Amino acid sequence: MLAYxxxxxxxxxxxxxxxxxxxxxxxxxVGDPVENLLGQERTQADIERVRDQLGLNDPFAVQYxxxxxxxxxxxxxxxxxxxxxxxxxxxxxxxxxxxxxGVSALFAVLxxxxxxxxxxxxxxxxxxxxxxTTSLIGVSLPTFLIGILLIYIFAVELGWLPSFGRGETVxxxxxxxxxxxxxxxxxxxxxxxTLGLYxxxxxxxxxxxxxxxxxxxxxxxFARARGLSTRAINFGHAxxxxxxxxxxxxxxxxxxxxAFAIITETVFQWxxxxxxxxxxxxxxxxxxxxxxxMLISVMFVLINLIVDxxxxxxxxxxxxxASTRGH
Amino acid sequence: MTTPLLSVxxxxxxxxxxxxxxxxxxxxxxxxxxxxxxxVVGESGAGKSLTxxxxxxxxxxxxxxxxxxxxxxxxxxxxxxxxxxxxxxxRRIGMVFQDPLTSLNPLYTIADQLIETIRTHLRLxxxxxxxxxxxxxxxxxIPAASRRIDDYPHQFSGGMRQRVVIALALAAEPxxxxxxxxxxxxxxxxxxxxxxxxxxxxxxxxxxxxLITHDMGVIAETADxxxxxxxxxxxxxxxxxxIIQNAKHPYTSGLMGSIPTLAQEEDRxxxxxGSMPRLSDIPPGCPFNPxxxxxxxxxxxxxxxxxxxxxxxxxxxxxxxxxxxxxAT
Numbered sequence: 128m129l130a131y132x133x134x135x136x137x138x139x140x141x142x143x144x145x146x147x148x149x150x151x152x153x154x155x156x157v158g159d160p161v162e163n164l165l166g167q168e169r170t171q172a173d174i175e176r177v178r179d180q181l182g183l184n185d186p187f188a189v190q191y192x193x194x195x196x197x198x199x200x201x202x203x204x205x206x207x208x209x210x211x212x213x214x215x216x217x218x219x220x221x222x223x224x225x226x227x228x229g230v231s232a233l234f235a236v237l238x239x240x241x242x243x244x245x246x247x248x249x250x251x252x253x254x255x256x257x258x259x260t261t262s263l264i265g266v267s268l269p270t271f272l273i274g275i276l277l278i279y280i281f282a283v284e285l286g287w288l289p290s291f292g293r294g295e296t297v298x299x300x301x302x303x304x305x306x307x308x309x310x311x312x313x314x315x316x317x318x319x320x321t322l323g324l325y326x327x328x329x330x331x332x333x334x335x336x337x338x339x340x341x342x343x344x345x346x347x348x349f350a351r352a353r354g355l356s357t358r359a360i361n362f363g364h365a366x367x368x369x370x371x372x373x374x375x376x377x378x379x380x381x382x383x384x385x386a387f388a389i390i391t392e393t394v395f396q397w398x399x400x401x402x403x404x405x406x407x408x409x410x411x412x413x414x415x416x417x418x419x420x421m422l423i424s425v426m427f428v429l430i431n432l433i434v435d436x437x438x439x440x441x442x443x444x445x446x447x448x449a450s451t452r453g454h
Numbered sequence: 455m456t457t458p459l460l461s462v463x464x465x466x467x468x469x470x471x472x473x474x475x476x477x478x479x480x481x482x483x484x485x486x487x488x489x490x491x492x493x494v495v496g497e498s499g500a501g502k503s504l505t506x507x508x509x510x511x512x513x514x515x516x517x518x519x520x521x522x523x524x525x526x527x528x529x530x531x532x533x534x535x536x537x538x539x540x541x542x543x544x545r546r547i548g549m550v551f552q553d554p555l556t557s558l559n560p561l562y563t564i565a566d567q568l569i570e571t572i573r574t575h576l577r578l579x580x581x582x583x584x585x586x587x588x589x590x591x592x593x594x595x596i597p598a599a600s601r602r603i604d605d606y607p608h609q610f611s612g613g614m615r616q617r618v619v620i621a622l623a624l625a626a627e628p629x630x631x632x633x634x635x636x637x638x639x640x641x642x643x644x645x646x647x648x649x650x651x652x653x654x655x656x657x658x659x660x661x662x663x664x665l666i667t668h669d670m671g672v673i674a675e676t677a678d679x680x681x682x683x684x685x686x687x688x689x690x691x692x693x694x695x696x697i698i699q700n701a702k703h704p705y706t707s708g709l710m711g712s713i714p715t716l717a718q719e720e721d722r723x724x725x726x727x728g729s730m731p732r733l734s735d736i737p738p739g740c741p742f743n744p745x746x747x748x749x750x751x752x753x754x755x756x757x758x759x760x761x762x763x764x765x766x767x768x769x770x771x772x773x774x775x776x777x778x779x780x781x782a783t
Contacts (some may be wrong), residue, residue, distance in 0.1 A: 345551055346556060346560070355544070355574050357536075363570075368560070444606070
């Protein structure tokens with residue numbers, strides 16, 4: 128198992144290096160940063176001086192290594208637009224996105240698994256069919272439309288929940304949380320549902336089909352023949368066997384929840400990194416864009432790694448001592 | 455006469471289809487005494503497994519019991535509420551399935567599965583249940599049971615897994631064990647061992663056995679009585695020795711003739727011409743009539759009921775007169 132973990136970590140590092148290369152290339156090829164830094168009143172001497180100062184005259188490889196070294200130390204450059212270090216800006220914005228992503232992932236997993244199990248057990252029931260049909264809406268409607276619909280119903284018509292922003296936040300160290308105020312909690316409901324709805328329906332449909340598959344297996348029939356309670360069979364024996372594929376998909380989906388937060392954050396004007404990214408694109412703020420790209424890829428790689436390790440926890444057949452002993 | 459342990463009366467199992475119901479088991483009746491081993495043989499699709507599943511209340515929908523009754527020690531069990539039937543499964547009727555490789559949940563240790571089963575039915579502490587589980591594994595011949603109990607199913611071979619399955623089926627001391635083709639999926643070399651373990655354990659725990667198989671050899675060695683099924687009906691039922699030595703029903707004698715023996719040297723084995731009819735077109739009268747070499751007019755029109763002949767019952771018109779004559783004299 129250790130060898131496997133080491134191999135996976137090495138693969139992850141390779142992936143991150145590649146993403147770093149792409150992020151770095153953005154600086155090189157999306158316009159000349161010197162043009163951006165120096166205004167129109169520049170002289171050729173100024174350009175040369177700044178180029179030298181920024182190390183832009185070094186060979187490509189040297190620049191790349193320097194970039195990586197800086198990134199590792201948390202130095203992601205300075206935002207062109209705000210003139211502040213990018214790492215500072217992201218640290219300021221990250222709590223909003225992580226809280227939003229966390230709540231919607233929780234929503235997606237809890238409801239996805241719960242409803243998936245329910246619709247699998249009550250396969251032909253009216254409620255199950257109803258849920259399956261409506262879940263098609265979750266899969267097929269685009270996120271921004273769901274967001275706007277929710278805003279229309281709950282913010283405009285009913286006036287129960289705010290339509291934008293994070294509400295009041297409380298600072299705990301550098302982390303600003305919206306969980307401790309009523310307006311913060313209210314504000315997170317609509318964006319979290321909007322962001323998690325697609326993932327929820329996806330997980331639900333996956334759990335359902337996996338569960339139906341497992342319920343047909345011999346070991347479930349044998350568990351019934353031993354008179355185990357329906358609850359023990361459905362939630363102990365069947366659900367655990369559906370988890371491996373479900374965890375794979377869930378892991379990937381949590382990654383995309385963070386990535387797709389861009390749209391939801393735009394719709395709800397949620398002050399997270401997604402909104403930061405959109406604004407950065409509008410102003411060609413390359414350091415911010417590059418940092419965002421790296422951040423998202425680190426998340427994806429990390430989640431994938433955790434998912435791979437979770438397999439071992441769930442499925443004993445994957446463990447290293449899986450040598451079949453004969454009789 | 456004492457109440458039989460299990461009594462099946464006119465069991466009919468149907469599958470609804472668009473073209474009306476298909477009758478997969480049609481009017482099966484038999485009794486099973488306490489401690490008795492009943493073999494059930496027949497070709498694939500004869501309704502053996504369905505009968506077994508119906509007794510333990512685990513027919514896969516859309517199959518269902520259309521009519522008939524099943525009694526366990528005189529109590530009717532085929533119409534119980536799901537929860538009451540669940541309490542009987544495992545506790546009073548145990549079941550062993552065909553494929554030991556897929557019968558055990560791959561994600562739980564043998565200990566988890568045994569202890570869970572034991573504690574579902576018996577009021578024991580975790581520790582007592584574990585002790586009992588180790589004892590059960592010992593009994594079914596798993597070496598170093600106290601160590602191996604914490605292994606996962608994939609760490610056992612097929613034969614060993616079937617032993618575990620037998621231990622699981624017997625975990626709560628059921629009165630009846632239904633073994634559905636318990637050796638079919640196993641290597642020939644371990645089949646005999648598994649049958650021995652099954653029989654020995656059931657005898658020790660005082661459980662009756664319904665042994666469903668298509669292996670006449672297994673039945674001959676193990677069973678007290680045998681029921682031969684054909685097209686969802688019992689063709690002949692009676693003591694194993696008598697039926698093997700002197701089959702009455704033409705189907706049974708065909709079946710016996712198709713088994714190679716060491717005593718005789720034959721070039722070709724006897725073969726029954728044709729094949730079992732599909733459920734959708736079982737012929738009127740005796741379902742075996744198109745393949746029977748002793749067929750006469752009545753067989754094509756009227757279905758024979760089980761007719762008592764000597765110690766057994768045969769569903770064949772050939773023996774109608776024999777009984778009436780006997781009654782007459």
